[in-house]
Amino acid sequence: MSETPGPLRFALEGERVRRAASALEQASAALVSALRRSMPFLSRRGGQITLCFARATPLGDILADLSGPIHATHAVVSTGARAAIVLDAKAISLVLDGVLGGDGKTLPELDPTGLTTPQIALVTRVLNDIVRSLSEVFTRKFGISLSVMAPDGDEASSEAAPIACCFEIGAGEHIGRVILLVAKEALLVAAGDTERTSSRRVDPRIGAVVEQVELDIVAELARVRISVGQLSALRVGDSIRLDVPVGAAVSLRADGHVVLRGYPTTSAGQIAIRIEGRHSG
Secondary structure: OOOHHHHHHHHHHHHHHHHHHHHHOOHHHHHHHHHHHOOHHHOOOOOEEEEEEEEOHHHHHHOOOOOOEEEEEEEOOOOOEEEEEOOHHHHHHHHHHOOOOOOOOOOOOOOOOOOOHHHHHHHHHHHHHHHHHHHHHHHHHHHEEEEEEEOOHHHHHHOOOEEEEEEEEOOEEEEEEEEEEEOOHHHHHHHHOOOOOHHHOOOOHHHHHHHHOOOOEEEEOOOOOOHHHHHHHHOOOOOOOOOOOOOEEEEEEEEEEEEEEEEEEEOOEEEEEEEEEEOOO
C-alpha cells in the first residue's frame, strides 16, 4: 500500500492532536479538583482554579509566555511518554505563601534569576503532591498513571509540541499559572488510537483534494525577548542580537507546528531554505 500523501498525513496528524487535547479538556473538572486537593490553602483563601486552555503548543512558546522564575517537575506516564508540571512565578509565590501559612495578601518576592534551595524544596514537595493527585485522575479517566522522574535535559530542550493544559490559580491580582504538559501519544494510546497515520487507508479522491490545499509556511530564524522600553528605543540602523549561532538550523512551521528543518541559503538571488529533514515531534 502506498504511503499517505504528505499534506494528508499532516491533516490527519492534526486531527489526532485535537483528539488528544480534547481528552484533557473533557477531564478538566476532575483535574481542577485534583489541583484543589493538592493546594488546600487556595480554598481557605477563596482562591479559584480555572482552565485557560488545552491545546498542542510548542514547548518554547509555552515557556516564553511565563513570567520567571519558573519551576518544573518532570514526570513519566505509565506508557513511557513524558509529562511535566510547570509553575510560573506568581504560582510559585502562591505556593510558598500557602505552605508557610501566609494570608495570601502579601506574597513573597522571588529572585528573577532563580529560586533558593529551600524554596525549591518546598515547591517540589507541593508539585509531587500535584503529580500524585493528577495521577489518580489519569488512572480513572484514561487507565494510565503519572509518576515523578528525574529531569531529562534532551527532552526539556526538544521542539516537540506537547498537549498543554493550562490552569490559572489564585484570586484578584495574584493569579498564577500551573501548566500540565503531556505527550499526545499517551492520551491517544489511552483512547485506543494506536494507528500510525501513514498506514491508514485513505480514499485517493480525498488525498487528491487535500494535495491542492495551500498552507502558509513560516521560516523562523529565532525568537528574542525584549522589554517594551527596549522596543520603543529601537531606531533605524540599530541591531537586535539573536541568541543563535550563524548557520544554525531554521524551523519551518505550518499552522503553528514545526514540520520541517533546514538551513538558510540563496536560490536565484533570493533567500531560500535548504530542507534537511522533517520534524518528528
